[in-house]
Amino acid sequence: MGGYILRRLISAIPVLLGITMIVFLIMAMIPGDPATAILGAYATPENVERLNRYLGLDQPLLQQYLIWLGNLLQGDFGRSFALNRPVLDEVLERFSATLILAGTAFVLCSLLGILAGVVSAARQYGLADKTITFAVIVGISVPSFFLGMMMILFFAVQLRWLPVSGMYSIWGGGDLPDLIRHLTMPALALSVVATGVIARLTRGAMLEVLRQDFIRTARAKGLHERRVIWGHALRAAMVSVIPVLGIQAGFVLSGAVYIEMVFQWPGIGRMLVDAILKRDILLVQGGVVFVAACYVGFNIVVDVAQHLLDPRIRA
């Protein structure tokens, strides 16, 4: 097991290098001069040149990349010009907010999706199955940002149950119950699409598994149907569900951008959009690399989980 994790970690190194390369190349393709972008159209040529030299932009591309990479490895992501603070500080602060939002949504969509999928399969063609199937069709088609806005209208404005936006109350907030109240709507809105996808996949996987011979064996042993469905069948179905959970985590992380905009959540997605609109390149670069690296790490966790679950691939 340890060996497998190690091998998996080593195989992530070229992927991470590739990611930095792609991000660097994309950013290097930006037309025009970053210094001009920073200083504005009225900057003097001397100032532009000085800033370019200061930023190392007069160096060849490969050297620029290596310097940037070297700095990244030392934890120096550069400085955001628009915010005038180290990129890494800003990224870490914003990413932790995103992690709370996306993490909660991910847990929600995994639990709800698997639950709905199993119930749907166990009651195939029954009322519960039809209801869930219909909800899934709507769920995977609804734009999360629109859903978020409708939730604000209904739960915050109409019913006044939950706060409209933000992560904590401006006055007096800051504790866990306050966070949960602010988190409920965005996390739900964010999880809907992934819930639908996971439910649909789980249903299919369960229907496939329930036809297998070992399910008949479990029933022939006299196991209770609950145990047959939620134990034997689900355990086997998880083998095909878990890889999809990994993919959906990426979609949840991506969807967080929209939800952060709708709910004014101080996460990294909103930071990136703002940075793009302000052309704050280093912040975009640092943010993208950081999130992509975290995602690679998460996928390793998924692979390890898959490995733990299925003894056949362990052999």
Add this chain to the structure above:
Amino acid sequence: MRLFLQLLFRNRLAGFGAVVLGVIVVLAVLTPILPLHPPNETNTANRFLRPLSEGHWLGTDHLGRDLMSRLMWGTRLSLAVGFAAALFAGLAGAAIGVLAGYFGGRIDNVTMRGIDMLMAFPYILLALAIVAVLGPGLMNALIAVAVVNIPFFARNIRGVTAGIVHREFVDAARLSGMGNARILWSEVLPNVVPVIVIAMSTTIGWMILETAGLSFLGLGSQPPQADLGSMLGEARSALITAPHTSIVPGAMILLIVMSVNLLGDGVRDALDPRLRSGAPSRPEATTRVERATAPEATESGLLRLDRLETQFRIGKRVYRAVNGVSLNLSPGECVGLIGESGSGKSVTALSVMGLVASPPGVITGGAVRLDGQDLIGAPYEMLRALRGRRVAYIFQDPLSTLHPLYRIGDQLAEAITAHQPVGRAAARARAVRLLEDVRIPNPAARARAFPHELSGGMRQRVGIAMALANDPDIIIADEPTTALDVTVQAQVLALLDELRRSRGLAILFITHDFGVVSQLCDRVAVMYGGRVVEEGPTTDLLAAPAHPYTRRLIACVPELGGGRRRLAAIPGLPPAVDDLPPGCAFAPRCERAQDACRAGEIALAGKVRKVRCLFPETTP
């Protein structure tokens, strides 16, 4: 094509999607000639008019622009951009995938590593990075969304292409001297196109959603031009005061994406042959029962099957797999049930505890009495309590019948705790003892093994141990040795025989092998076409078979006690049980058959030796 459309519209939801999408597309195409206000005509005096206002059906937005008109123009734009992105991503991805899959080797390796790298990003990061480079704008958002989706297509289509390249028809084309370009065009592409269409039809909804999303973030279409996403983005600041300005474009996106998704699912189902027969049905916890009345109870015994009837209903066809089978099993007795595949012997066995897969299986008549109590139509909880406790099963292929992901010790322990109030540790200890009972060496270590780590013979011993877990009165063994080597087969049979004698088990042994029957069984029933055609004590029946079918069946076995034998010596095929001839089912293959055989029902006659034949080989 006609078939495709037929299949598509047979799916009602897909048809609904197609109609809704069709209407939206037609309206979007006609937008320039519809009598609408100009979409960008501002009128600040009429800001935020509610829907159904005079002259503005859907009201106006924050600049007093007509929402109806903006909605139609926005829909037009969103649809165009979404389809364009899908087309671009699909074509570019397909090109990459086909080339990588066709040429393989280094080209394949390098391209696919690059694709993997792109897939390591959460998609929006890549899209944001691309927009950051190109600058905000609808065209750039389109490019970003398309590029982000290329890897998905490339990977899918590479897989399909790589699968086709090594097929015979491509080799044939190559041998006939076709160039790569011709082969790609005429041999590979036609086979890849359905995959491209499926991939596109299932992702196009996503593309529309993603471009709308980028516009919503302010990175797509720039004012005054508006697609649905940017309309929603602009309306967000007035969400609370004028919700209709948000609801109108949002609901439109939902409607478009939903109809596209429904249609896409329909296209996939219609094009993908594996899905054509419809979603698989899962078997229910017990077999369905549709029985008018139970036959009168006769004499009591341990297990009595009385005129049991089990059918499979697939579509409009009815397969009478078990057609009035009666059998009797006394304590300590071993009865063999023998027949070709499809004769109904396994279904008979599974019907006893309601384990026939349902749908499509239905028990339609007869009774199964355990100690005089009828099990057909018994409540689930009663049946469950008897399963494994009094009547246990051993199945044919222990690799597929044991759960692949549980340790065998746990699977055994679970069988015990299902019926007995023992703790986990005690159950585990019992599981190890059971493994010992079935002569598995080093049982404590083997209990921690997974099924795939054992040999076939060991696995079948585990299957037997599981059946013994609760000291049942009856074991129903459904071809337990068919999947095993002859030597292992002999060991397993010896073990079963020994356990039967030491524990006083009654065994119903299903097989197609007379050799096995002669070793183990006191009595034999021969099944053909869902019916018992002959029954009697093993030695008598083997020595002097009365039914022509039995005689032919025994004649197929060159030497008793040998391994598996085929039934090649009987001309013709076993009957299809959805279309049984009247009278004797074996008549079409029987050289003794006369007109009377095909006239009507023939009864199973006799007391100890029973036979269902008008002209038996011997008179019992």
